[in-house]
Amino acid sequence: MNDSILELHNISYSYHSLTGEIPALLNISFHVKQGEFLAIVGPSGCGKSTLLSIIARLLTPEAGTIAFQSPDGSLDYPKTGYMLQHDHLLEWRTILKNVTLGLEIAHRDTPENIAFAEKLLEDYDLYKFKEKHPGELSGGMRQRAALIRTLVMNPEILLLDEPFSALDYQTRLSVSGDIGNIIRTTGKTAILITHDLSEAISLADRIIVLTGRPATVRKELPVHLTKADQSPLAARSAPEFHHYFNLLWKELSHEK
Numbered sequence: 001m002n003d004s005i006l007e008l009h010n011i012s013y014s015y016h017s018l019t020g021e022i023p024a025l026l027n028i029s030f031h032v033k034q035g036e037f038l039a040i041v042g043p044s045g046c047g048k049s050t051l052l053s054i055i056a057r058l059l060t061p062e063a064g065t066i067a068f069q070s071p072d073g074s075l076d077y078p079k080t081g082y083m084l085q086h087d088h089l090l091e092w093r094t095i096l097k098n099v100t101l102g103l104e105i106a107h108r109d110t111p112e113n114i115a116f117a118e119k120l121l122e123d124y125d126l127y128k129f130k131e132k133h134p135g136e137l138s139g140g141m142r143q144r145a146a147l148i149r150t151l152v153m154n155p156e157i158l159l160l161d162e163p164f165s166a167l168d169y170q171t172r173l174s175v176s177g178d179i180g181n182i183i184r185t186t187g188k189t190a191i192l193i194t195h196d197l198s199e200a201i202s203l204a205d206r207i208i209v210l211t212g213r214p215a216t217v218r219k220e221l222p223v224h225l226t227k228a229d230q231s232p233l234a235a236r237s238a239p240e241f242h243h244y245f246n247l248l249w250k251e252l253s254h255e256k
Ligand code: ADP
Pocket: 015, 016, 017, 022, 024, 042, 043, 044, 045, 046, 047, 048, 049, 050, 051, 213
């Protein structure tokens, strides 16, 4: 497996309903490297969320296998953490109580783990809001709190399903930059689903383009940008940016 944390081999999946079968994924193969930021783009409804659910082991593939290597050296499947479009913060709990909810449910709310949650809040500028309620925070702060709630569980792979699409454009730019930087500094492996090509190019090390349903891998595109800093604006101003954008646009225009 070399430095891969996951290797998907010929994964296929169909939904079955009373009206028939809906094939969602067909012979999907790709790998994800340890510490890599991978983006997955494809037409709406092609099967991207289904693919993340399979990686999270919420769904079992009908065919194909996933080979894995846990970074902690154990023989266990790497721990995954999900971040969704809506933050699902609970209004009646404070921010600290929201970010420690997973720990509480898993009976892992030890003083050390609570201290870790507080440190993450401090590192990502939310410490002074820890006793506030979600309604008192901006959309961007709420998404950072949602990421911290995922990070306190110490996942090895972060699964990000359109996590910025509910935000307005300007907030989206800055929050995606912030969250991209947090993920890079923590050294986590991340798989991001997005329909925003600019977001995929500015955040990812590699982009996988899926075809229309049933999704197959249409193209894999490694991204190398010459940029002054890690901000989303620097990525969008990189000389290579438009080349990648045009390439992805062309690939996706063949798909409906
Ligand atoms: P994407 O994330 O790319 O928008 P999804 O993975 O959510 O696509 O869905 C892929 C296809 O499978 C869609 O056509 C969707 O309608 C169908 N689908 C998703 N979930 C179910 C389900 N529980 N039952 C039946 N069909 C589903």
